[in-house]
Amino acid sequence: MIIHPHVTEKATMLAEQNNLLQFIVRVDDTKTKVKKEIEALYKVKVRSVNTMMTSKGKKKAIVVFEDPNTATELASRLGLF
Secondary structure, eight states, rough: EEEOOOHHHHHHHHHHHSSEEEEETTTTTTTHHHHHHHHHHHHHEEEEEEEEEEEOOOOEEEESSSSSTTTHHHHHHOOOO
């Protein structure tokens, strides 16, 4: 389950340059589950998902999209920037 997008200055720069967005997800979510949920919820194609635990004990999913500019378009739809 996606909790919320992770919005920082670095995340915004990565979205514009590398076509990826970061989300905070539940600790027990797998990469496959995150990929399926992003594709179903936002109707976009996901190339890959990397996950990591933050120092605050939360899980961050870094989602790379198939189509160019998908990250910036999705961020715009979500009102991130």
